[in-house]
Every structure is written in C-alpha cells, then in structure tokens.
Amino acid sequence: MVDNTGDIERLLETKKCQGGDLSHANLSNFDLSGADLSGAHLYCTNLSGANLSGANLSGADLSYANFVNADLTRSNIRGADGRGVNFFDAQLSGANFSGTDLTFALLVNANLSEANLRAVKLVGANLIGAKLNSANLSSADLGGANLSTANLISAKLLSTDLSEAKLVRADLSDANLIGANLTDANLSNANLLNTNLSSALLIGAFLVGANLIGTQLDSAKLDSAIGITTEGQLVVG
Numbered sequence: 001m002v003d004n005t006g007d008i009e010r011l012l013e014t015k016k017c018q019g020g021d022l023s024h025a026n027l028s029n030f031d032l033s034g035a036d037l038s039g040a041h042l043y044c045t046n047l048s049g050a051n052l053s054g055a056n057l058s059g060a061d062l063s064y065a066n067f068v069n070a071d072l073t074r075s076n077i078r079g080a081d082g083r084g085v086n087f088f089d090a091q092l093s094g095a096n097f098s099g100t101d102l103t104f105a106l107l108v109n110a111n112l113s114e115a116n117l118r119a120v121k122l123v124g125a126n127l128i129g130a131k132l133n134s135a136n137l138s139s140a141d142l143g144g145a146n147l148s149t150a151n152l153i154s155a156k157l158l159s160t161d162l163s164e165a166k167l168v169r170a171d172l173s174d175a176n177l178i179g180a181n182l183t184d185a186n187l188s189n190a191n192l193l194n195t196n197l198s199s200a201l202l203i204g205a206f207l208v209g210a211n212l213i214g215t216q217l218d219s220a221k222l223d224s225a226i227g228i229t230t231e232g233q234l235v236v237g
Helices: 005-014
Strands: none
C-alpha cells in the first residue's frame, strides 16, 4: 500500500489536498468544512461523521468511500467518481453532484433536498427513504434504482431515466417528470398528486394504489401500464 501520510498531514494542517492520495485513510469525524479535495483519491476512505460542508470534491475518486452520517451540505462533488460510495444518512442538501457517477451508491435516508443531480448516473443506486424534495434530477440515469418511500416533492425529473426503478410509496407530488422514462417502473401506492407526467413513458409501469389526483398525463405512453387506463383513469377492482 502506498504511504500517503504526507497527504493526510497536509490536509489536516491546511484543509487542502488537491489531487492528493487519501485512499484507505481514516478521517472519521474530522472537521474538513470548506476543504479543497478536488481531484483527490478517496478510494475506500473512511469519512463517516466528518464535516465536509462547503468542501470541494469535484473530480475526486470517491468510489467505495464511507460517508455515513457525514455533513456535505452545499459541497461541490461535480464530476466525481462515486461508484459504490456509502452516503447512508448523510447530509447532502444543496450539494452539486452534476455529472457524477453514483452507480450502485448507497443513499438510504440521505438528505439531498435542493441538490443538483442533473445528468448524474445512479443506475442501481439505493435511495430508500431519501429526501430529494426540490432536487434537480433532470436527465439523470436512475435505471433500476430503488426510490421507495423517497421524498421527491417538487423535484425536477425532466427526461430522467427511471426505467425499472422502484418508487413504491414515493412522494412525487408537484414533481415535474415531463418526458421521463418510467418503463416497467413500480409506482404502487406512490403519491402523484399534481405530478406532471406529460410525454412520459409509462409502458408496463405498475400504478396500483397510486394517487393520480391532478396528475398530468398529456401525450404520455401508457401501453400495458397496470392500474391505469389509456385515458389516465385509475383502475379500481
């Protein structure tokens, strides 16, 4: 294993470690608020409980890092490699994830309210119970992701790929899903109150028990959707 003691010491002394090697380091519970970690290597690094609010992690390698219960409020994570990262119960409100790869990331109960997740890759990610209210997920790839019981109130999901995603009991009220791909998605018991699904693909989607009051379905594709008719009416019984 490469000796990265020098980079760790530099970070703790100056809160700057651009492009440094911090892989496998134990930085749990450290105060790294406002730190510059742009381009840093944080592969398998332990940052659980750390304060990284306002930190710059753009372009960093965060793959398989541990951010459990960490505070990354309004941090810059743009363009980072976050494959398999663990953000369980993390505070990520207002964070910028634009263009980040979060394939198979763990974001259970994470707070991502008002976060920028535009064009983020979240294929197979676990977002059960995540708070995504007013977040921007437009053009993101959430194919096969689990968003059951997630809060997506007033979220932007324009042209977002949610094919085969699980949205069981998710709250999508007042969300904008114009042009979204929900092919074979599970939306059972989801709250779609006043949700805009115009031009969305709902082919084969499962909508039994969903709240469709005020839902906009203009030009939506509903072929083989279960629990809804081609006129957008809920099937009862």
